[in-house]
Amino acid sequence: MSGGGAPRRRRHQTPPGLRWILPGFLVSVGLIYFCIGYSGYVSLLPWNWRPRRPANIEGFDSYIRAFKAPLFWASLRHTLVFFIATYVVQCVMGIIFAAMLHSKVYAATLFKVIIFLPVVIAPAIMAPVHRRVFAVDGPINWILQQLGLVEVSATGTRDWTGWLSWVLTNIGLEELTPNWIQPSTSLWVIIAVQIWSSIGIAFILFYAAMGQIDPEILEAARIDGASNIRVLVSVVVPNLKPVIVSLAILNAITALKLFDYPYLITGGGPANSSEFLGTYIYAQLFGVSRNYGYASALSILLLILALGVSIIMGLSARERTPRRTIKRGVRV
Amino acid sequence: MRGRLRPAIALIAASAMIMTMASCGGGGEGGEAPTGGTGTAEATGEVTWWGWTPDTPVAQKYIAEFNKTHPNITVKYTNYENADYAPTMSSAFQTGAGPDIFDVSAGGNVGGKQLWGEYAMDLAPVAEQTLGADWKNKFAPGYVDHLTHDGKAVALPLGGVAAGFFWINKNLFDKHGVSTELKTYDELKAACDKFVAAGVQCFTMGTNSTDTFSTELLRNIMNSIDPSYYMKALHGEASWDDPVFIQAIDIMRKMQSDGIIGQDATSIKQYPEANNNFMSQKAAIVQMGTWYAQYAAKESMVGSMEGAGVSKPVPFTMMPMTSPDFAGKGQIPGLVAEADYGLAINADAKNPEAAKTFIMWLTATPEGQQQVANAIDLVPALTGIQADWANLGLVSPDIQIPAFQKFFSDAVATKESRNLYISAETGNAQVIAVQQALSSKSKSSADIAKQAEADSIDLPVE
Numbered sequence: 168m169s170g171g172g173a174p175r176r177r178r179h180q181t182p183p184g185l186r187w188i189l190p191g192f193l194v195s196v197g198l199i200y201f202c203i204g205y206s207g208y209v210s211l212l213p214w215n216w217r218p219r220r221p222a223n224i225e226g227f228d229s230y231i232r233a234f235k236a237p238l239f240w241a242s243l244r245h246t247l248v249f250f251i252a253t254y255v256v257q258c259v260m261g262i263i264f265a266a267m268l269h270s271k272v273y274a275a276t277l278f279k280v281i282i283f284l285p286v287v288i289a290p291a292i293m294a295p296v297h298r299r300v301f302a303v304d305g306p307i308n309w310i311l312q313q314l315g316l317v318e319v320s321a322t323g324t325r326d327w328t329g330w331l332s333w334v335l336t337n338i339g340l341e342e343l344t345p346n347w348i349q350p351s352t353s354l355w356v357i358i359a360v361q362i363w364s365s366i367g368i369a370f371i372l373f374y375a376a377m378g379q380i381d382p383e384i385l386e387a388a389r390i391d392g393a394s395n396i397r398v399l400v401s402v403v404v405p406n407l408k409p410v411i412v413s414l415a416i417l418n419a420i421t422a423l424k425l426f427d428y429p430y431l432i433t434g435g436g437p438a439n440s441s442e443f444l445g446t447y448i449y450a451q452l453f454g455v456s457r458n459y460g461y462a463s464a465l466s467i468l469l470l471i472l473a474l475g476v477s478i479i480m481g482l483s484a485r486e487r488t489p490r491r492t493i494k495r496g497v498r499v
Numbered sequence: 500m501r502g503r504l505r506p507a508i509a510l511i512a513a514s515a516m517i518m519t520m521a522s523c524g525g526g527g528e529g530g531e532a533p534t535g536g537t538g539t540a541e542a543t544g545e546v547t548w549w550g551w552t553p554d555t556p557v558a559q560k561y562i563a564e565f566n567k568t569h570p571n572i573t574v575k576y577t578n579y580e581n582a583d584y585a586p587t588m589s590s591a592f593q594t595g596a597g598p599d600i601f602d603v604s605a606g607g608n609v610g611g612k613q614l615w616g617e618y619a620m621d622l623a624p625v626a627e628q629t630l631g632a633d634w635k636n637k638f639a640p641g642y643v644d645h646l647t648h649d650g651k652a653v654a655l656p657l658g659g660v661a662a663g664f665f666w667i668n669k670n671l672f673d674k675h676g677v678s679t680e681l682k683t684y685d686e687l688k689a690a691c692d693k694f695v696a697a698g699v700q701c702f703t704m705g706t707n708s709t710d711t712f713s714t715e716l717l718r719n720i721m722n723s724i725d726p727s728y729y730m731k732a733l734h735g736e737a738s739w740d741d742p743v744f745i746q747a748i749d750i751m752r753k754m755q756s757d758g759i760i761g762q763d764a765t766s767i768k769q770y771p772e773a774n775n776n777f778m779s780q781k782a783a784i785v786q787m788g789t790w791y792a793q794y795a796a797k798e799s800m801v802g803s804m805e806g807a808g809v810s811k812p813v814p815f816t817m818m819p820m821t822s823p824d825f826a827g828k829g830q831i832p833g834l835v836a837e838a839d840y841g842l843a844i845n846a847d848a849k850n851p852e853a854a855k856t857f858i859m860w861l862t863a864t865p866e867g868q869q870q871v872a873n874a875i876d877l878v879p880a881l882t883g884i885q886a887d888w889a890n891l892g893l894v895s896p897d898i899q900i901p902a903f904q905k906f907f908s909d910a911v912a913t914k915e916s917r918n919l920y921i922s923a924e925t926g927n928a929q930v931i932a933v934q935q936a937l938s939s940k941s942k943s944s945a946d947i948a949k950q951a952e953a954d955s956i957d958l959p960v961e
Contacts, residue, residue: 218593219617303763324755324762342940348707348766349938434582434707437765437934450709453586457614 203470210464217459229464238439239465242447245354249443250422252358253365257418258411260362261369265377266399268370279374283367290364294431297360301347301432308345317345350440353433357441360428365421369414376410377403416480423473444469542852543571549591550576550602551584551609552840556802557793557874564870565860572853574600581609581710581770592618592845599848600858603654604840605645606918606958607711608926613958616648619843620851622858623652629859637863638880639911642838645919654841655862658877661836661910662715662788662917663722669816669895671699671783679820682831684750687823691759694783700761702754703782705773706934711921712769714929715835716786717936720747722832723825733920739928739952740945748936748944750825755937765938775807780815788917789910790839791817792875792903796892816895819906834906836913839877875903878910920958928954 212222214229233239264282268275285293299305308325311317318328325345327335335343342351380403388402426445429435435446442450444465452462548558558576565574577598579587585608591597592615603619604610626634635643642656672679675697677690691701706713721729724743731737732744754760761782767773777785778794785791794803797814804812822832842858844851861867862880872879872886879885886907893899918926932951935942 298766302766303761320758324758346762346766346938350935351939434709434768436707436931437938438931449586453589457585457589 203467206463206466209459210467212460212463214461214464215458217457225460227464229461230468232461233464233468238442238447241439242442242444245441245443246422246425248354249358249361249425250418252355253361253422254415254418256362257366257369257414260366261373261414262399262404262407264366264370265373266403268374269377279370282370285364286367288364290427290431293360293364294428297356297428297432298348301356303346307347311345348433348437350438353437353441357425357429357432360432361421361425364428368417372410372414373407376407380406412480412483416477419476419480420473423469423476444472542850542856544850544853545573545575546600546850546853546857547598548574548576548600548842548857549579549584549588549598550840551579551581552602552790553874553876554578554793556799557876560874561861561867561870565857565867568866569856569860572856574857582708582768584609585614588615595847597845597847599845599850599854600842601845602840603646603843604918605837605916606921608923609710610840611918611923612646612648612653614923615843616651616653618846619651619653620846620848621651621653622655622844622855625855625859626652626655626863630863634863637882639838639878639882642880645838645916646841654843655858656838656841656880657862658839658868658871658880659836659910660788660790660839660877660917661834661906661913662786663719663832663834664786664788664822664906665702665784665820666777666787666791667818667820668777668780668783669818669898671780671815675699675783677783679818681820681823683824684827687759688757690783691757695758699780700776700782702759702784702786703761703767703773703776704764704786705767705769706764706930706937707766708768708770709927709930710769711918711926711930712773712786713764713933714926715788717747717751717929717933718835719786719822719832720750720825723822723830724828726830726833730915730920733925733957735957739925739955740948744932744948744951745944746826748932748947751933751936752944754825760937765934771806774803778803778807779809784820789819789878789906790876792819792906795875795894795899795903797894798892800894814894816899818899818902833915834909834913835915835917836878836910837916837919838880841880878907922956922958924954924956925958928952 209216210229211224211226212229213225214232216222264278268278272278300307302308303325308317312319312325316328316331317325319325326332327345335341340351342349347353347356384402384406385398388398393401422443424445425443426449429441429443429446430449433441435442435450448462448465448469451458451465550558553561555576555578558578562574562576566572584602588597588601597618601615601619602610603612603615605612608614623634630637638656639659642659643652646652646654646656667679669679671677671694672690675693677693678686681687681690694701704713704716718729721743724746728737728741728743732739732741737743751760755762755764761776767776773782773785774787776782778800794800795817800814800817801812804814824831842862844854844858848854861871865881865884868879868881868884869887871877872884873891875886875891888900888904889896928951931954932947935947935950936944939947
C-alpha cells in the first residue's frame, strides 16, 4: 500500500510533454543562454584577453572602460538618432501609404509590391547599390546637379551652387557637402537606407490594422462632417496605437542590433561617424586588436539595453485600465 | 517505458550540453605549439592555406608548380579580402577550425604577427634542418627577424615588399602630355590640373576601410617633411601630435582642395574601388607598393582590367614613380620595406608534415622562390633569386624592366620598415586621422593629430 502510492505521485509530477520540448530546450539553453553566460564570463577577463591566453578574472574593468570610451557613447547617440528618425518616418509614411492604398487607387497591387519589395531584398545585395547611389559622382548628385543645386568645380570636386552654399554656411551647415559618405552625413545615409528598406513593414502593419477599423465609426465621423484628414488623424490613427507601439519596439531592437547597413555601406565611418554598437563590438572583436574581454562587455551592455528597452516599452504599451478609486467610502 | 527513457534522455542531454559547450567555448585553454620535425618526402594528403595575398591565380601557379614534384599533396588555397581576413581567422582559431597554413605579415592590422603569431608553430627547427645552422642568412637581411615573434619564427618569408611610391598609367600621361617625373608638389598639381581638365581622375585613393593603405600617403608626406620623424614616433621618441604630423595633415587637405586627391576618397576603399579606378584607366595615379608590379604583365593586367569592369581590355603600361617632394624642403620621400608576409603553420594543423613540405618548397628552395620572383608580386626572400624579367610578358619591357629592377633592388636595400613596428591601434588611429583630414572641415589638423596621439599604442621593439 505504502510502496504503491509514491511512484504514482512522481509520475504525475513529471511534465508529460518534457520529451517534446527537450530538443528546443537544449538548443535554447545550450546555444543561447550558455553563450550569454560565457560572454558574461569573458567580459570579466582582462579587456584585451583573447583565447589561448591565461584567463584571470579582473572584474568590471571592461565595463568601466566602455563607460569611459567616447566611442561607446557616440555609438549610443547614433543608435538613438537612428531610432527616432527611422521610427518617426516609418510611422508617418507607413500611415500615409496605407491610407492612400485603402482608397480607390489605380494599380494598387503594383504600388503595394513596390513599397514592400525592399523588405525582402537582402542588405548585402543592396549595399553596393546604395554605395553607388550616394557616391560623389552617383545618381543623387547627378539629380541635384540637374536641378542646379550642385556644381562641378575646375578641380573636379562637387559642391553646392553659390546661393545654396551661402545659405548652408549661414545656418551652420558648412560641413554639409555633396560628398555623402562623410562624418556629417554618413549617419543620415544609413538612416535613409534603413527607411527605404523597412517602410514596407510599417505599411503592411498599418494597412492591415486599418482594415480592422469598424466602417461604422468612419461613417459616423463623416456624417458628423469630418474631412478626410480629420478622419485620418482623429479616428484612424488612434485605432492604430497597437501597431504604433509594436513598431516602436521593433525599431528600438533593430536600432540596438544594427550591423549590416553601416558595416557594408560606411564601415562605421568615416572617422567612426556612423558607428553603432553592433559595428563597434565587431571592430573590437575582429577588426583591430581582437579585444575579447572588452567586446564581450559591450555585448552584455547591449543585451541589458535591449532587455531594458523591451521591458519599458512593453509595460508602457499595456492597456491602461481605469484605477478604482474610493470616494466617500464608496467603491466606484 | 518511462524508466528506460529517463537515462536515455539524460545521456542525450549531457552529450548535447558537452557538445554545445565545446563549440561555444572553444579556444579558451592554452595549447603548447608543437615544434620540430620537417616536411618529409613521404608527406601526403590535403593542406589548406588561407591568405589575403597572393591573388588566387598566383597561388594556383605556385601550387601547380609544387605539384609537379609533390603530386601527393593537395594544397587548397582560399583568398580573403584584407578586411575579411582578421574576422575569418579570429573565428577559425577560436573554434579550432583554422587552416593548416596561413599568411602572417611583419606588422599591420590585417595579418600582423602580433595578431596571429601565437597560433603558429615555431618554424626555426624545420628551417634549420633544411637549410643548415646559418638558415637565417639564406634569406634577405632582416626578413626572418621581421617574422619572429616572442622568440619564435612564426612564419618563413615568402618575399619582401616596398611602398612609399606611386604607380602611374604611362599611356594616360603620354596622351595628355604629362611628364612622368613629378618631383615637386607644384609639378604634381599641374599634372593633375591637366588630367582633371581632360576628365581623368588624377590620384585615386580609398580611405573607407580599416586597412592602412591610405596612411602610406600620409607617411610619405611626413617623410618629405622630416625623414626621421615617423620612425621616432613609432618608437615613442616623438609624439603623433608633433608639428610634423600636423603639417602632413595640412598638406593632405591641400592635396584634396587642389584636386589632386579625389573627393570620393572617404567614400571608397583602396580595394576594390581605388584599384578598379586605376585598372579601368579612370585614374592616372595610385599609391601602391611593389606588389602592384604583378599587374604589369599583359595576362594579369587583362584579368585585372576585366575585374575592374572593362569589357574589352587593352593592356596599358604602368610604371613606378617616386613620390614628389610634398613639403617643398627638397626631400624626396624614400621607400619603406620589409618582409611582406610569410607562411605560418597552424599549431593545431591537421596535416603539419605536408604543410611543412609545401612551405619549405615555396620559401626555401630556388624552384619555389623562382615562382615567387616570376609572379613579381614580391621581392624574393631567398637571396640570389631574380625574376625572369624578359619572359614575364610585360607590356613595355624596354622601359619597365629597368624601372622594376631598380625599385626591387632599392626595396632590398631599404632600412626603414613599413609595418613592422606599427601596432594595430596606431595603424587604426592613422586611418581615422586620414579620414578626418579628408572629410571634416571643422576639425583642425592639430585636433586630428591630438586624437591620433591619444589612440596610438607603441609596440615593444623585438
